Amino acid sequence: MGLIVNGKWVDQWYDTKASKGQFERQESRFRDTISADPNSKYPAEAGRYHLYVSLACPWAHRTLIFRQLKQLEDVISVSVVKAEMLENGWEFDLENEQFQDHLYQHNYLYQLYLKAAPDYQGRVTVPVLWDKKTQTIVNNESSEIIRILNSAFNDITGNTDDYYPASLRPEIDQLNSRIYDTINNGVYRAGFATTQAAYEHAYQQLFDSLDWLEQHLASHRYLAGNQLTEADWRLFTTLIRFDAVYFGHFKCNRNQLEAFDNISGYLRELYQFKDVSKTVDLPYSKRHYYASHKTINPTLIVPLGPEQDFNQAHHRDQL
Ligand SMILES: N[C@@H](CCC(=O)N[C@@H](CS)C(=O)NCC(=O)O)C(=O)O
Numbered sequence: 001m002g003l004i005v006n007g008k009w010v011d012q013w014y015d016t017k018a019s020k021g022q023f024e025r026q027e028s029r030f031r032d033t034i035s036a037d038p039n040s041k042y043p044a045e046a047g048r049y050h051l052y053v054s055l056a057c058p059w060a061h062r063t064l065i066f067r068q069l070k071q072l073e074d075v076i077s078v079s080v081v082k083a084e085m086l087e088n089g090w091e092f093d094l095e096n097e098q099f100q101d102h103l104y105q106h107n108y109l110y111q112l113y114l115k116a117a118p119d120y121q122g123r124v125t126v127p128v129l130w131d132k133k134t135q136t137i138v139n140n141e142s143s144e145i146i147r148i149l150n151s152a153f154n155d156i157t158g159n160t161d162d163y164y165p166a167s168l169r170p171e172i173d174q175l176n177s178r179i180y181d182t183i184n185n186g187v188y189r190a191g192f193a194t195t196q197a198a199y200e201h202a203y204q205q206l207f208d209s210l211d212w213l214e215q216h217l218a219s220h221r222y223l224a225g226n227q228l229t230e231a232d233w234r235l236f237t238t239l240i241r242f243d244a245v246y247f248g249h250f251k252c253n254r255n256q257l258e259a260f261d262n263i264s265g266y267l268r269e270l271y272q273f274k275d276v277s278k279t280v281d282l283p284y285s286k287r288h289y290y291a292s293h294k295t296i297n298p299t300l301i302v303p304l305g306p307e308q309d310f311n312q313a314h315h316r317d318q319l
Pocket of ligand 1: 026028059
């Protein structure tokens with residue numbers, strides 16, 4: 001794990017000294033958009049764009065879910081990096097079709113960032129939304145990529161499902177903000193903390209939010225309104241990894257999600273929705289976290305448990 005400094009890859013773990021042991025996520029640099037307007041910089045076209053993802057990463061996972069829900073499998077192609085992320089950051093495996101860079105046969109994801117912008121400085125993250133035509137990164141911020149996928153290709157696919165409806169936007173924005181800080185990024189803030197105080201602070205905020213969520217979901221089937229929105233999908237990618245990864249590896253261990261009836265029913269409903277389960281790979285995800293973060297798990301041993309079955313009945317339709 002590392003970053004690009006002056007055009008070169010430097011192997012370095014997150015530096016938390018300046019922030020009193022608190023993990024801080026770097027702002028994404030590429031922030032362009034794709035639009036239905038054929039005269040725009042990046043017009044929506046079938047076959048033009050490509051996603052680079054890791055199946056372990058909750059932010060990249062959002063984009064895979066939207067690709068699935070919005071029926072974009074034949075419109076946007078995908079390359080998946082290897083599960084392990086070690087000295088060279090995200091890598092491809094040239095020997096294995098499943099984990100290849102299908103466009104350029106790169107060995108490492110940082111080579112793609114340098115191809116897009118030789119002056120790029122900083123972390124090399126997934127997801128990346130790539131334009132095959134101009135050979136650059138359109139956007140590497142998942143919260144924006146899912147909004148692009150939510151609407152820009154509607155004329156091509158005919159799928160007009162809207163996960164960010166205008167009437168619910170203020171509510172969705174508010175939910176996203178709390179859930180991002182305390183849950184999505186909260187588990188990382190607990191896991192990557194390097195002082196006891198920073199860990200405890202993140203842990204408290206996380207479980208306060210999960211307690212609130214458990215209560216909210218007792219009387220609401222979904223987070224906002226009576227329909228699935230992006231707020232649910234953004235939350236889902238953290239919840240699905242919780243018991244298998246964050247509970248142990250990131251020390252988010254007051255209790256497992258299994259212990260929350262409403263949250264775990266909700267989680268099963270989302271897992272069973274359409275083809276979402278196709279985007280979930282927990283063995284790969286476990287391998288990524290446990291076998292990459294040497295500072296947290298020096299033996300790199302990947303635990304075998306827990307046994308989980310997200311296909312059980314969820315009973316959420318009674319709400
Ligand atoms: N803001 C980004 C964050 C993406 C992100 O942090 N991805 C992680 C994987 S879960 C990553 O690639 N980390 C590599 C690194 O930080 O060096 C987004 O939401 O798209």
